[in-house]
Amino acid sequence: MxxxxxxxxxxxxxxxxxxxxxxxxxxxxxxxxxxxxxxxVPDASFSSYYGKPVLNKPTWKALDIAGYLYLGGLAGASSLLAAGGELTGRPRLAAPAKLGAAGAISLSLAALVHDLGRPTRFLNMLRVFKPTSPMSVGSWILVGYAPLTMAAAATEVAVRYRLLGSTAAEVASRYRLLGSAATLGAAALGPAVATYTAVLLSDTAVPSWHEGYRQLPFVFAGSAAAAASGLALAAAPTSQAGPARRTALLGAALELGAFQLMRRRMGIAAEPFDQGRPRILLRASEALTVTGAALALLSGRLRDRRVALAAGAALLTGSAALRFGVFHAGVASAEDPRYTVVPQRERLAAQGS
Known part of the structure; x- marks a missing residue:
């Protein structure tokens, strides 16, 4: 009609x-x-109101917000790897992880502010702390996490390049202590930074995000771990990259397993994952993540830097493809009213039975 x-x-x-x-x-x-x-009169069949979507689709820019999701996850998981390298005496693993976390969170915040339009809009989100709002909680997590990450990276650079003045030995010791404290503090907030964006997406009414609220944080956690291990594998020598290789395997297994479980439990809202651009991105993500994990394992046995670099590139790219695929699937689900109305009717029918 x-x-x-x-x-x-x-x-x-x-x-x-x-x-x-x-x-x-x-x-x-x-x-x-x-x-x-x-x-x-025949039973009513599904149709939308005047052929219009039930929901307004997200107006977020794909490059900004999907990039913000990806870079935030990379930063949070890199802080955990940095702390692991620090505690196990692997300085050449800890250093690139610290610098990677600082760079990733800087770019993540820049992408968020660019999407908001003005820096003052981000500052306005800090005027009130609302424990029931994922956006408010996430903003405050970032405010606590970013300075710690910057401090950890700054002290690493200062000690490594001896930017400490005449009393280098004494000051270096103090800087290392400060840097270690900042690294451990950033690692404590790292899991929240890596996963709160999944809670943020799930808290919306967008069907392909909301219906996966139980598993999406685990998907993002695995994706973040895979990305951080990819960065470490590409930057650290193979002799010190053992934790990164193990993290790559665990992250890939968690990401792939949680994503498949999420799709099975989402019902019709999972259809956009298998259509159009999201399908291409998510298939590529799966292939790259599996390949990266296999190469990470192989690099440990061969001690070959070229294999480690290939593993790192595959894991980093696969994680990015996952975030962009999930983002575009959500936008597609908001444009089709079927993904909003059918799950609602199924829930009502289940309550009435």
Whole structure:
């Protein structure tokens, strides 16, 4: 039925009276008919209101917000690897992880502010702390995390390049202590930084984000771990990259397993993952993540830097493809009202049974 037909009151052009039954009441009226009677009006089938989406699709820019999701995850997981390298005496693993975390969180914040339009809009989100708002909690997590990450990276650079003045030995010791404290503090907030964006997406009404609220944080955690291990594999010598290789395997397994479980449990809202651009991105992500994990394992046995570099590139690219695929799938699900209405009807039917 076209919008014009609907505006004229349907095919007959008349306006229904106030007594016209609707919804569940209409169903009860139909059931009270005798066995020999048939309804002259067919059961209502799915359609949208005037052919319009039920939801307004997200207006976020794909490069900004999907990039913000990816870089935030990379930063948070890199802080954990940096702390691991620090505690296990692997300075050449800890150093690139610290610098990578600082660079990633800087770019992540820049992407967020660019999407918001003005820096003051981000500052306005800090005026009130609302524990029930993922956006508010996430903003405050970033405010606590970013300075610690910057301090850890700055002290690493200062000690490494001896930017400490005349009393280098004494000051270096103090800087190392400060840097270690900042590294451990950033690592404590790292898991929240890597996963809060999944909670943020799930808190929206966008079907392909909201329906995966149970598993999406685990998907993002695995993706972040895979990306951070990819960066470490590419930058650290193979002799010190053991934690990165193990993290790559664990992250890839968590990402792939949680994503498949999420798709099975989402019902119809998972369809956009298998259509158009999201399908291409997510298939590429899966292939790259599996390849990267296999190469990471192989690099440990061969001690070959070229294999480690290939593993790192595959894991970093696969993680990025996952974030962009999830983003575009959410936008596609908001554009089609079927993904909003059908799950709602299924939940109502389950409650009534």
């Amino acid at each position: 076209s919008g014009a037909d609907a505006g004229r009151g349907g095919a007959g052009g008349g306006r229904p009276g106030r007594e016209a039954p609707t919804g569940a009441y209409a169903g009860r009226r139909r059931r009270r008919r005798g066995r020999g009677e048939r309804s002259m």
